Amino acid sequence: MTESILEVKGLKTYFHTRAGVVKAVDGIDFTLGKGKTLGIVGESGSGKSVSMMSILGLLPQPPAKIEGGTVFFEGQDLLTLNREQLRTLRGRKIGMIFQDPMTSLNPYLKVSTQLMEALTEHDRSTSKKSAYERALWTLEQVGIPDPKQRIEQYPHQFSGGMRQRVMIAMTLMMAPEIIIADEPTTALDVTIQAQILDILRNLQVKRGLSMILITHDLGVVAGMSDDVLVMYAGRPVEQGTVEEIFYRPHHPYTSALLRSIPSVLREDQELYSIRGLPPDPARLPPGCPFAPRCERAMPICTQAPPIRRLSLTHTSVCHLEVSPP
Amino acid sequence: MLLYICKRILGMIPVLWVIVTLTFFLIRLAPGGPFDQEKHIPPEILQNLEAKYHMNEPLYMQYAHYLGMLAHGDLGPSFRYENRTVNEIIFETFPVSAKVGGLGLLYALVIGVLAGLFAASRPNTVRDYIPMFFSLIGICLPSFVIGPLLMLLFAVKLQWVSVSGWEKPTDIILPAITLGTMYAAFFARLTRGGILDIIRQDFIRTAHAKGVRGWVIMLRHTLKGGILPAVSFLGPAAAAMLTGSLVVETIFNIPGLGRFFVQSALNRDYTLVMGCVLFVAVLIVVMNLLVDIAYAFLDPRVSYE
Amino acid sequence: MTSPTHFPRDEVASIEMGRSLWQDAVQRIRGNKVAMMSLCYLVLQGSLALLAPYLTRFGYETTDLMLGATAPDWVHWFGTDDLGRDMLTRVLYGSRVSLMVGLLATFVSVVIGVTYGAVSGYAGGRVDALMMRGLEILYAMPFTFFVIILMVLFGRNIYLMFIALGAVQWLTMARIVRGQVVSLKTMEYVSAARAMGVRNRAIIFRHILPNVLSPVIIYSTLTIPGVILEEAFLSFLGLGVQEPMSSWGTLIADGVTALETFPWMILYPCITLMLTLVALNFLGDGLREALDPKSNGD
Numbered sequence: 001m002t003e004s005i006l007e008v009k010g011l012k013t014y015f016h017t018r019a020g021v022v023k024a025v026d027g028i029d030f031t032l033g034k035g036k037t038l039g040i041v042g043e044s045g046s047g048k049s050v051s052m053m054s055i056l057g058l059l060p061q062p063p064a065k066i067e068g069g070t071v072f073f074e075g076q077d078l079l080t081l082n083r084e085q086l087r088t089l090r091g092r093k094i095g096m097i098f099q100d101p102m103t104s105l106n107p108y109l110k111v112s113t114q115l116m117e118a119l120t121e122h123d124r125s126t127s128k129k130s131a132y133e134r135a136l137w138t139l140e141q142v143g144i145p146d147p148k149q150r151i152e153q154y155p156h157q158f159s160g161g162m163r164q165r166v167m168i169a170m171t172l173m174m175a176p177e178i179i180i181a182d183e184p185t186t187a188l189d190v191t192i193q194a195q196i197l198d199i200l201r202n203l204q205v206k207r208g209l210s211m212i213l214i215t216h217d218l219g220v221v222a223g224m225s226d227d228v229l230v231m232y233a234g235r236p237v238e239q240g241t242v243e244e245i246f247y248r249p250h251h252p253y254t255s256a257l258l259r260s261i262p263s264v265l266r267e268d269q270e271l272y273s274i275r276g277l278p279p280d281p282a283r284l285p286p287g288c289p290f291a292p293r294c295e296r297a298m299p300i301c302t303q304a305p306p307i308r309r310l311s312l313t314h315t316s317v318c319h320l321e322v323s324p325p
Numbered sequence: 326m327l328l329y330i331c332k333r334i335l336g337m338i339p340v341l342w343v344i345v346t347l348t349f350f351l352i353r354l355a356p357g358g359p360f361d362q363e364k365h366i367p368p369e370i371l372q373n374l375e376a377k378y379h380m381n382e383p384l385y386m387q388y389a390h391y392l393g394m395l396a397h398g399d400l401g402p403s404f405r406y407e408n409r410t411v412n413e414i415i416f417e418t419f420p421v422s423a424k425v426g427g428l429g430l431l432y433a434l435v436i437g438v439l440a441g442l443f444a445a446s447r448p449n450t451v452r453d454y455i456p457m458f459f460s461l462i463g464i465c466l467p468s469f470v471i472g473p474l475l476m477l478l479f480a481v482k483l484q485w486v487s488v489s490g491w492e493k494p495t496d497i498i499l500p501a502i503t504l505g506t507m508y509a510a511f512f513a514r515l516t517r518g519g520i521l522d523i524i525r526q527d528f529i530r531t532a533h534a535k536g537v538r539g540w541v542i543m544l545r546h547t548l549k550g551g552i553l554p555a556v557s558f559l560g561p562a563a564a565a566m567l568t569g570s571l572v573v574e575t576i577f578n579i580p581g582l583g584r585f586f587v588q589s590a591l592n593r594d595y596t597l598v599m600g601c602v603l604f605v606a607v608l609i610v611v612m613n614l615l616v617d618i619a620y621a622f623l624d625p626r627v628s629y630e
Numbered sequence: 631m632t633s634p635t636h637f638p639r640d641e642v643a644s645i646e647m648g649r650s651l652w653q654d655a656v657q658r659i660r661g662n663k664v665a666m667m668s669l670c671y672l673v674l675q676g677s678l679a680l681l682a683p684y685l686t687r688f689g690y691e692t693t694d695l696m697l698g699a700t701a702p703d704w705v706h707w708f709g710t711d712d713l714g715r716d717m718l719t720r721v722l723y724g725s726r727v728s729l730m731v732g733l734l735a736t737f738v739s740v741v742i743g744v745t746y747g748a749v750s751g752y753a754g755g756r757v758d759a760l761m762m763r764g765l766e767i768l769y770a771m772p773f774t775f776f777v778i779i780l781m782v783l784f785g786r787n788i789y790l791m792f793i794a795l796g797a798v799q800w801l802t803m804a805r806i807v808r809g810q811v812v813s814l815k816t817m818e819y820v821s822a823a824r825a826m827g828v829r830n831r832a833i834i835f836r837h838i839l840p841n842v843l844s845p846v847i848i849y850s851t852l853t854i855p856g857v858i859l860e861e862a863f864l865s866f867l868g869l870g871v872q873e874p875m876s877s878w879g880t881l882i883a884d885g886v887t888a889l890e891t892f893p894w895m896i897l898y899p900c901i902t903l904m905l906t907l908v909a910l911n912f913l914g915d916g917l918r919e920a921l922d923p924k925s926n927g928d
Contacts, residue, residue: 018661058533091536098534103527107626108549117545118535154625170535340767348779355784465907467859469866470900473886481890571774572863576886586775587867590782598779605772613770 005210006032006055006178011069013047013054016062020282024050026234027069030227032178037204037211039225039242041218041257043278047234048214052180054079056094057086073178092122095171099183101163105155111166112151115139118173131173138169142199161192168199179203180212185220197224218261222246227313230254233279233289240314250308250316252296288319296320326621330614337610344606345395348599349388355593378404378596391599400600405592411600414585419604422569422581425497429505430566436505437512438555444513445520445551446543456513463510472503472576491579500577504570508562512555520551549623556623560616564609655844658920665916668909675906679725688716702894709894711884720876721898727877728903731792732858736850738796739857743803744846750804751811752830762808765801773798777860781869791870795857803849810842844921851914855907862903878903 013025025047032038040048053059055071055078071078073093078086090096098104106114115135120126126134132151139147142165155163164184171179181200185193201224204211213224221228221242228245230237230253238251249255259272276293279285285292291301300319308316316322375381379390394401400411440456447453476499479485486495523529524547532542569583582601589597621627659665678685702709708717750761780794823832858878864870865879866886873880878899885896 056534058530087533087536087538089536090534096531096534098527098531100527104531106528106532106546108624109545110625113545117532117537117541121535121537121541156626167531170531340770343767344771352779461908461911462904464911465855465904467862467866467882467903469863469886470882470896473889473896477889565774568772571778571867575867587778587782587869590779602772602775602779605775606770609770609772 003034004031005034005073006212007070007072008051008055009070009072011051011054011071012067013050013059013064014067015064017282022281023234023284024064024281025054028229028231028234028236030229030236030239032210032212033226034210035204035208036226037213037224039221039228040212040214040231041216041221041228042231042237043216045233045278045281046231048231049182050234051231052096052182052212052214056090056096056180057081057083058090058096088122091118091171091176092174093176094178094180095174095176097164097167097171097179097181097184100187101160101167102187104167105163107155109154110151111139111153111155111158114155115151115166115170115173118170122174134173135169138172139166141172141203142166142169143195144169160188161195164188164192164196165199168196168203172203175207176209178210178212180214182214183216184213186215186217193220200224218246218257230257233281233284235289236317237290238314238316238318240311244311244314248310248314250310250314250320250322251318252294252320253290254316256295288317326618330618333614333617337607337614340610341603341606345392345599345603346388348602349391350384352593352595352598353384353387378402391596395603400603401596403589403594403597405589405594405597411596414597415582415600415604418580418582418585419568421491421579422574422583423567425500425504425573425579425581426563426566426569428497428501429503430508430563431505432501433505433508433512433562433566434559437509438516438552440509440513441516441555442520442543442548445517445524448517448521448524453517457517460510460513463506464514466506467572468503468507468570469572469576471506472499472573475499475503476576496577496579500573500579503576504566504573508566511558511562515554515558516552519554520547523547523551526550553620553623556619557616559619560612561609564605564612568605568608655920659916662916662919664912665920668912668916671905671909672913675725675902675909676729678722679729682719682722682726685722686716686719688719701892708898709892711895712888712892717881717895717898720881721878721902724876724878724881724899725902725906727788727871727875728858728861728879729906731788731795731861731877732854734792735795735799735857735861736853738793739799739803739853740846740850742797743800744807744842746800747804747807747809748811748842751808752815754812754815758808765804768801771798774863777864778867778869781864788871788875791861791864795860799853799857803846803853806845806849807842810845814841848914848918848921851910851917855910855914858903858907858910 008031009029011025011028012023015022015024028047028051030038030040040051042048050059050064054064054066057078059066066079069079073089078089081089105111112132112135115138116128116131119131119134120128136147136151139151144150144162144165150158150162155166158166167184179200184200185196188196197220200211200213203209211224213221215221225242227239227241229239230245230251232253238245238249238254240248245254246258249258253274256272256274260274274293279289279292285302287300287302288294288297288305291297294301298319303319305317305319308318308320308322310316310322372381379387382390391401398412400415403409403411403414406414437460440460444453444456479499480487486498487493529542529546532546537546569579569581571583571587573579574581574583582604585597586601588594589601700710702717708721710716711720746761746765750758750765753761777794777798780790784790861870861877862879862882865877866883868883871877871880881899882896882903885892885899888895
């Protein structure tokens with residue numbers, strides 16, 4: 001097994017709202033291997049983004065509160081760091097790319113300013129000139145044509161795909177160990193999606209980056225990830241290697257997600273969709289949160305499901321017995 | 326940009342024309358005339374007076390005559406202040422109002438924007454509640470209460486400045502504060518709201534994710550966009566303050582434009598009323614143009630090409 | 631200085647769903663203590679003003695020159711003015727005028743603003759462009775001056791004041807309503823109604839106006855204090871309410887002249903005016919928070 005770079009254990013993030021306590025993330029564990037990509041999959045509201053933002057200290061507290069868990073990175077628990085220690089870590093060691101490139105870049109500032117500060121805020125001895133050159137170089141790296149001219153422009157002068165490239169370039173201003181990409185292609189056209197994923201994949205290979213890829217698109221996961229974590233209503237449902245999840249899914253939710261991928265090979269079939277809606281996170285059903293929508297639900301599902309270990313890397317949280325291979 | 330400014334200036338002409346026309350006919354519609362109070366003047370002198378001011382001509386002729394004068398930049402002679410033109414009166418009184426208004430505006434901007442920033446830096450804490458409490462008082466306390474209170478405290482009790490009048494350079498301080506307080510309160514609220522709006526945007530999260538320091542985010546990322554609501558209020562605020570507040574000028578007995586205006590309306594001094602209205606209207610449209618230009622500098626997405 | 635303040639949107643949005651918008655709003659404003667206290671104060675103030683004739687045994691114009699100005703005591707709780715008139719009575723009667731001006735002028739502004747904005751936004755095209763151009767011209771109008779002209783030239787009539795103040799306050803209302811209408815017009819249910827052949831007027835009244843309601847309510851709550859203040863200004867300049875009638879503006883104007891000698895003459899009208907304006911502002915903020923949770927009220 002490869003060396004791990006990030007280990008998350010029992011992470012819990014709750015929101016204390018007027019409507020009650022919302023358990024946005026309720027005990028997830030995962031390990032990110034060095035140089036590997038972990039795909040985190042789930043519907044919106046399943047706590048994917050919240051867990052990542054908890055790790056980086058990007059959530060407003062209150063109403064959010066991290067109620068428990070550990071996040072080990074380079075021998076220290078990130079959850080015990082103070083605000084300033086976390087800040088110096090963000091961007092420098094762990095870079096993050098967000099979903100909507102239209103709103104994630106500051107419309108009032110030039111691209112050059114936004115790129116350069118990703119470097120100068122961490123290394124104040126850097127001269128303006130070398131920061132500017134670094135910025136030009138990163139734009140080139142992510143395949144922005146004519147960077148000398150583009151760097152002086154404002155975000156609104158870029159197309160969506162180009163903006164996402166700028167976002168990626170921003171994480172390259174430092175040399176982070178981990179990049180967290182939160183739905184990096186969801187807001188983009190299909191053709192552009194492929195380009196952005198290509199850039200991310202190349203970077204990873206070239207620099208030996210580790211990556212966490214958050215998405216609700218299993219197709220993206222299949223092409224990019226080594227390991228997969230499936231989440232539902234703030235809890236882990238199943239995790240394993242890409243092969244295990246795609247070819248030997250155990251949890252009914254994972255199977256349902258896989259069946260809902262449209263496929264050209266099965267064009268005769270009707271598109272599958274999971275019945276019902278995701279539960280209200282403030283009022284989760286007892287036991288397995290997926291049970292009300294599950295096709296294979298049993299009476300016992302109102303009790304907390306056990307963690308079933310299917311292999312060294314494959315676990316599933318479900319009452320269903322493990323069928324012999 | 327230059328083309329845009331030219332276009333806007335040309336666009337002002339019909340706006341001002343509508344205002345002039347409206348005011349012209351409105352004041353003539355009203356009962357009473359400029360020479361009503363001089364009942365003892367003999368009819369032949371009255372006739373002469375009316376001829377001098379073209380009052381004996383039909384209304385449309387008077388209107389045409391007035392527009393003709395305006396085209397030459399002439400606001401005409403005052404009906405009540407003999408041998409003085411409206412241009413002269415405005416040029417004499419406007420600087421007085423503008424001085425008070427300018428200082429008041431400066432005070433309002435500095436205090437208001439700083440208080441708004443201070444409040445927005447820690448929303449929903451004591452640091453937010455205290456400046457916002459004062460801004461609410463500023464909005465709800467009319468200037469005709471603030472003025473006399475300041476006067477009582479600083480002029481009567483402490484005797485730091487004179488009670489009222491317009492002789493010493495220090496005479497400007499109390500009126501400026503009186504005038505500016507309400508605007509300072511508005512600026513504080515607008516700045517706070519604008520900053521809080523920006524802080525919620527996704528790009529601020531991006532900046533945090535890059536590891537940018539808190540105060541750099543405040544100054545570099547939020548200020549430019551967050552100040553925009555205050556900037557758009559700056560136009561009407563500047564126009565209103567520079568042309569003189571009637572109340573403040575009355576309280577402190579300042580010979581500014583505002584007082585002349587009320588007096589001119591009471592006197593049915595047609596040309597002076599028209600001149601004041603037109604002058605203020607010009608100031609408003611010019612201020613709004615300046616604000617729009619400032620907008621283009623602050624928000625790169627706004628372009629007037 | 632700032633802490634990261636980001637909800638992942640979908641996570642939070644899903645919490646808020648379930649109840650209807652209006653129920654939600656009512657619940658939110660009930661939970662807002664400051665807004666509820668303000669509402670209670672305004673109701674109290676309104677009823678006191680309404681019942682003024684039954685609450686005091688003095689007339690607002692009954693002078694008692696022998697008495698002159700007296701400090702507050704058990705007979706005259708708020709003292710008397712220099713003509714010996716009971717200040718409590720005058721403040722109560724003044725509330726009637728000031729509150730009535732605030733409400734009626736705001737009503738006038740709502741009627742004009744909503745009609746203008748709705749027609750402009752709904753008609754679209756050339757009509758809209760023309761009407762917005764008209765609005766732009768009116769924005770350049772020096773309105774304080776205009777109200778003064780009206781008041782001076784047509785006599786100091788209290789009903790004229792309602793109309794004049796209301797007529798200058800509707801511009802922003804029209805703009806807000808138009809913006810709402812334009813964005814609502816393109817929404818699907820309106821297109822659906824139109825496809826089904828519903829007449830224009832019916833679309834405006836049945837579909838668009840109800841949705842425009844919340845910004846209108848919010849903005850009018852904030853217009854009322856503005857109008858009350860304007861009336862006070864006019865009365866202070868001697869252009870508003872005339873003696874022996876009183877409004878908060880005239881009472882404060884009287885009080886200013888006796889600031890040093892009879893401070894209670896300015897104190898009570900001033901406190902009443904401020905409390906009312908503060909309460910209206912808090913109520914407006916509360917309504918905004920309740921009806922439009924996305925805005926930055928909190």
